[in-house]
Amino acid sequence: MARVRRGARAVTALLAAVLTASLAGCSSTGGKRAEEARAAQTAGGKAAVNTPRWTFAMVTHSGDGDTFWDIVQNGARQAADKDNIKFVYGHDKEAQRQSQLVQSYIDQKVDGLIVTLAKPDAMKDVVARAEKAGIPVITVNSGAEVSKAYGALTHVGQDETMAGEAVGEELNKRGRKKALCVLHEQGNVGHEQRCDGTKKTFKGELQKLYVEGTNMPDVQSTIEAKLQSDRDIDSVVTLGAPFAPTAVKAREQAGSDAEIDTFDLNAKVADGLEDGSLGFAVDQQPYLQGYQAVDLLWLYKYNADVLGGGKPVFTGPQVITKKDAAALREYTKRGTR
Numbered sequence: 590m591a592r593v594r595r596g597a598r599a600v601t602a603l604l605a606a607v608l609t610a611s612l613a614g615c616s617s618t619g620g621k622r623a624e625e626a627r628a629a630q631t632a633g634g635k636a637a638v639n640t641p642r643w644t645f646a647m648v649t650h651s652g653d654g655d656t657f658w659d660i661v662q663n664g665a666r667q668a669a670d671k672d673n674i675k676f677v678y679g680h681d682k683e684a685q686r687q688s689q690l691v692q693s694y695i696d697q698k699v700d701g702l703i704v705t706l707a708k709p710d711a712m713k714d715v716v717a718r719a720e721k722a723g724i725p726v727i728t729v730n731s732g733a734e735v736s737k738a739y740g741a742l743t744h745v746g747q748d749e750t751m752a753g754e755a756v757g758e759e760l761n762k763r764g765r766k767k768a769l770c771v772l773h774e775q776g777n778v779g780h781e782q783r784c785d786g787t788k789k790t791f792k793g794e795l796q797k798l799y800v801e802g803t804n805m806p807d808v809q810s811t812i813e814a815k816l817q818s819d820r821d822i823d824s825v826v827t828l829g830a831p832f833a834p835t836a837v838k839a840r841e842q843a844g845s846d847a848e849i850d851t852f853d854l855n856a857k858v859a860d861g862l863e864d865g866s867l868g869f870a871v872d873q874q875p876y877l878q879g880y881q882a883v884d885l886l887w888l889y890k891y892n893a894d895v896l897g898g899g900k901p902v903f904t905g906p907q908v909i910t911k912k913d914a915a916a917l918r919e920y921t922k923r924g925t926r
Contacts (some may be wrong), residue, residue, distance in 0.1 A: 596787045636673030640891050643700035644675040645883055648690045650707040650731070651779070652682040652730075656831055657853055657875055661729070663924045664879030665703070672887040681805070682774065684711030691715045701725050701886035706732020706739070707777045713739055725889050729878045731779040731847040733901045739912035742895050747873040751866065752852065753786020755906045757795075757867055760824055762846070766793040768824035769815060773802030773832055780828050783852060789794045796822075808832060809839045816843035824848045830855040830870070837866050854909060856921040862914035872903030876925045 645726040647665055651658040662678055662681060669676035677699070679690040684707070685892055687738045691704055692715050696836035702719050706712050709732050720740040721860040728744045736744035760768055771782035788795040798815055816822055818837060821877050825840065825847050827833050840847055851858060853875070861867035881902060888894040909917065920926035 604705065609867075635670065637671050638673050638891075640673055640887070642673050642675055643887075643890055644677065645669065645693075645701040646677045646694040646697075646699045646701065647703040647729075647834070647879070647882070648678075648687055648694065649680045649705045650682055650684065650687055650774075651656070651680040651728075652774070654803070654831075655829070656855055660855070660875040660924055660926070661879040664876035664881075665883045666879075668880040668883035668887075672883060674828065674887060674917060678717050680804055681756065684708035684776070688712055688715045691719065695719050695722055695724060697725060698722075700890065701727070703729055703882045703886065704741075705730045706735060707774070709735045709739070709778065713738060716740060723755055725886060727882045727886055729882050729913075730873075737899055737902070742889060743885065743897055743899050744901040745878050745885070745904060747903055748787070748901070749782035752784040752871055752873065752906035753783040753788075754790045756783070756784075756826060756852070756871055757787040757790030757792075759792065759850070759871075759908055760787070760791050763824075763868065764850070765791075765824040766855070767819075767821045768793060768795050768826055769798050769812070769822050769847075771798050771800055771812060771825060771827045771832060771836065772810075773800050773808065773827070773829060775799055783828055784826075787788040788789055789811075793877070802832070804904055805835055808840070811833045812836050812839035813843045816840060816845040816847060820845070822847050824850060824868075827851040829853050830858045833867055833870075834859050837861065854917065854921060854926055856918065857893055859914045859918045859921045862911050863918070864907065867909065868910075870909045871905065872907045872909050872926070874926070875904075 649658055666676055681687045688711050702724055706728050716726055716739045726741045728741045731745045733744045772780045782799050800811045824838050827836050830853040834857050836849045850868045852871045854872040856872050858870050885896055917926050
């Protein structure tokens with residue numbers, strides 16, 4: 590009988606050991622496996638959540654062919670895949686037509702809106718109509734100073750004046766005396782703020798030069814003519830990455846020694862920083878602006894979360910030089926920086 594009891598105790602101990610080992614396995618590898626499975630789903634463009642398939646629309650002031658906005662869209666679309674969101678995108682550089690695009694998405698009863706406020710006066714009424722229709726709005730890139738007043742949940746982007754101040758300080762470090770600030774979109778308040786911020790901290794002389802941003806040959810010839818007429822200009826600051834290589838060509842044609850610097854980053858700018866044809870770039874991380882905007886709308890719909898208590902969420906500025914270029918090139922070529 591004693592032998593039977595000893596046998597029963599042995600079996601019980603064995604079962605307990607097996608159960609303990611099984612539970613230990615669940616805690617140490619099961620969560621990791623589930624996490625890996627979710628990551629694999631997301632990487633494959635599949636949702637990592639089971640919330641309703643809401644529709645979010647983004648409407649920007651981008652002109653045709655502005656690659657900056659391709660990076661913003663890459664971030665938005667990857668967040669949308671993860672969050673089970675149907676993402677739709679529209680753009681128009683003319684403020685009135687941008688406003689009409691927003692209205693069309695309101696009429697379609699989308700579940701969330703992401704808009705830019707480069708020309709805020711033209712967008713004020715339509716953002717108010719979205720709010721009245723119960724559609725949450727997040728602003729990105731431009732319009733931080735009016736976003737909350739217009740009724741947006743929050744703003745994702747950089748403070749353009751602060752970014753300009755960073756440029757002025759960097760020009761001072763480099764001993765520059767006379768700089769040109771090239772504005773490629775008239776009426777864009779963010780562009781004006783960048784140049785004004787630069788002027789605020791730059792100890793030298795800063796001049797503004799307006800160009801037609803959708804006409805690159807015109808951009809090049811206008812910068813070239815300015816550099817030929819004023820040999821004292823020792824720096825040219827473009828306000829978007831696509832314009833930096835064009836400014837380099839203008840400098841070469843003009844026979845100028847001016848340093849070309851720029852706001853924003855892309856693969857060509859990374860190459861230019863590394864080969865020395867560009868001095869520095871100020872990155873506002875557009876991928877983050879798209880990604881965070883979609884994620885924050887999803888969080889609001891799912892959990893009523895508002896990051897930062899409604900205050901702007903900054904994605905820049907970050908001054909990038911030659912020493913950073915090699916590390917960032919891989920990311921620029923895949924369209925995420």
